[in-house]
Amino acid sequence: KxxxxxxxxxxxYNTHDGGYIPLTTPKIAPQPLVIPPLLEPDKQTATDDYYTVEAQASETQFLPGKKTKTWGYNTGFLGKTIVFRNGKHTHIDLKNALPELTTFHWHGLNVPGPITDGGCHAPVYPGKTNHIDFDVDQPAATIWLHAHPCPSTALQVWRGLAAMVLIKDDVEDQLxxxxxxxxxxxxxxxxxxxxxxxxxxxxxxxxxxxxxxxxxxxxxxxxxxxxxxxxxxxxxxxxxxxxxxxxxxxxxxxxxxxxxxxxxxxxxxxxxxxxxxxxxxxxxxxxxxxxxxxxxxxxxxxxxxxxxxxxxxKAFEPDDTQLPDHLVDIEDPTPTPGLPVRKITMDGMDEEVAMDGKKFDMQRIDARQKVNDVAIWEIRNTNSTKNGMVHPFHVHGTQFQVLARNDGPVYPNEHGLKDTVGVNPGETVRIKVQFKLTGVYMYHCHIIEHEDGGMMAQIESYDPDHPKTYHLMDMDTL
Ligand code: C2O
Ligand code: CU
Ligand code: CU
CATH class of the missing domain: 2.60.40.420 (Cupredoxins -  blue copper proteins)
Structure with a gap:
């Protein structure tokens, strides 16, 4: 089929927005697609990988004429591609060579929040280097790294702070x-x-x-x-x-x-x-x-x-390899009995955006979920179906499953693990969420100006036997 x-x-569709900016067909001659180089590890052993990721200011030739002032990770714009291996302990020096603070958020990576995860509570000040290390513990995937300082994530990403990260594993290697x-x-x-x-x-x-x-x-x-x-x-x-x-x-x-x-x-x-x-x-x-x-x-x-x-x-060798009908098994944990459904709303547009009717507050923990519990979340986009927007709902620190759209089936390409799901105006999307690590994690709309504008909240994944307290930054201490 x-x-x-x-x-x-x-x-x-965004094409119906009042403020929609249509793409124009470029007037310059086609240029070879830039393939970001792979980031070389500083060191590798059988069990550990070591990297240095540096956020830097530079200039990039996008168009004939003047170069554009840009930011990037280990390169001028965007970043070198970083490769992680499932099962390896990974060490990263996070170097900030920019004139302002930034954070290094590993979007899609299951690591402890809020520091390793690199959201807004993990600033790296200009001229400083922070260190993180973590176990890579998830299947092969395409994830990414981007800046996440609140509330200037959108500006820093616009300047170029986003890089691809590939996770490799033995299962994908065989496909x-x-x-x-x-x-x-x-x-x-x-x-x-x-x-x-x-x-x-x-x-x-x-x-x-x-x-x-x-x-x-x-x-x-x-x-x-x-x-x-x-x-x-x-x-x-x-x-x-x-x-x-x-x-x-x-x-x-x-x-x-x-x-x-x-x-x-x-x-x-x-x-x-x-x-x-x-x-x-x-x-x-x-x-x-x-x-x-x-x-x-x-x-x-x-x-x-x-x-x-x-x-x-160009000329190529024939390769009639067929994809198998079945690729991988994904984890499909049973929901923890007795848990209430967590209901979340994504509200508003423009300056009015909010999550559950509230603007983001860095010092407020909006929800708690016991580590390893498997909970059903229901995310509702309260925008009008006539002139609302699709809000992409993202959760840090986990990969979830999409169970239903308005009680009906999910899209055919939503049967794998996801960390971001587009929720249509007026729609309720049901997902199944498990945090396997403790920490404070953000969840938000990934239209980055909506995130910066406050359509964001945070949840603590807690272990009742090992309670933790977190040092949460606020806008003023940044
Ligand atoms: Cu892509 Cu809060 O992140
Ligand atoms: Cu994220
Ligand atoms: Cu949004």
Whole structure:
């Protein structure tokens, strides 16, 4: 079966927003897609990996003419790709070479909150280096790193503080999936930016409390990219790394592809489709089979009607590897008996955004859940179905399962683990959440301006036998 719909509620697409900024087709000639280099470990042993991740200011050539002032991790814009291995103890020096404080948030990684997790309680001051170390304890996945200082996450991400992180494991290693990084296993960070005078970003000028957008699409920071296809099958690890933009992806000729992974890793089964939509912070791993093309052909990945990336077909060896009908088993824990359903609302738009009717307060713990309990959460987007927005709901420190949309089935590509789920206006989405570690974790809308604007709350995962107290920062101590 091939799915041919976008899955989300059409009346809620960002294209209907009053403030929608349409993407324009780039006027510059196609350029090779930037493939972020892999970050070299400082040291590796059989059991431990050591990395240094440095947030730095730099300049990046996006367009002809002046370079753009940007921020990045170990590189000018975005970051080098970091590889973690399931089962390894991982040590990271977090170096802040920026002129202001930042944090290093591991979006999608199951690590203790709030410090290792790197949300707003874990500032690294300018010129300083913090150290974290943790066990990687989750299946192979495409996750990411981004800045998370409250309330300037959106501005720092806009400047470039976002990088891809790949988790590898023995299960995924055995699957017939492309995994030659940069050749047939390609990260694609989708973002949009506005270029002002002298090709500079100007976040304040573009500010919109419902999410900042720009007219120019970037893939890994490349304007109008092309990618040379040298293998029949290519795996695209797509991240919606935009502050606000949704991407409705399809090829210009309707080529069918298979989604094999979502936020938390490989899905139980591939889903065949010719269109897919991502909301902010979601990841989709797609396997594209270019077998029907000839060298010299070109097929273009589009979002709505704007070209995003040109795939130029080169000569390749035939590879008719079929994806198995079953890929992996995912953990499916039974809900803990007797727990009430946790009800959460995502409210408002613009400056009015709130979570459960309240603005985020760094010093307030809004909810508690016992470590290892498996709880049902019901997230309701209280926006009107006529002119509301899709709010991407994200939880730190866990990968959850999506159980139902308005008591009905979930989308076909939501049967894997997720850490972010788009909730349509007026819709209630039911998820199953387990924290395996203790800590204070944030949950919020991942339209980053909504998060900064207060559509965010925090939950303590606690162990009654080992109560902990946390030092929570507040805006004034930052
Ligand atoms: Cu992508 Cu609170 O994070
Ligand atoms: Cu996160
Ligand atoms: Cu939102």
């Amino acid at each position: 091939v799915y041919t719909d976008y899955f989300f509620d059409e009346p809620a 017939p999936l492309p995994r030659n990084y940069g050749v047939d296993d390609i990260p694609m960070v989708l973002q949009d930016r506005e270029f002002h005078e002298d090709n500079q970003f100007d976040y304040r000028a573009d500010y919109d409390p419902d999410g900042v957008q720009g007219h120019t699409a970037l893939v890994n920071g490349t304007v109008n990219p092309y990618f040379d296809v040298t293998t029949q099958r290519v795996r695209l690890r797509i991240l919606d790394g935009s502050n606000r933009r949704e991407w409705r992806l399809h090829f210009d000729d309707g080529l069918t592809f298979a989604q094999v992974g979502s936020d938390g890793g490989i899905m139980p089964a591939p889903v065949y489709m010719d269109k897919v939509m991502l909301t902010c912070a979601e990841r989709d791993e797609l396997v594209v089979d270019f077998g029907k093309y000839q060298p010299g052909d070109e097929v273009t990945l589009m979002t709505d009607d704007t070209p995003l990336c040109h795939f130029r077909i």
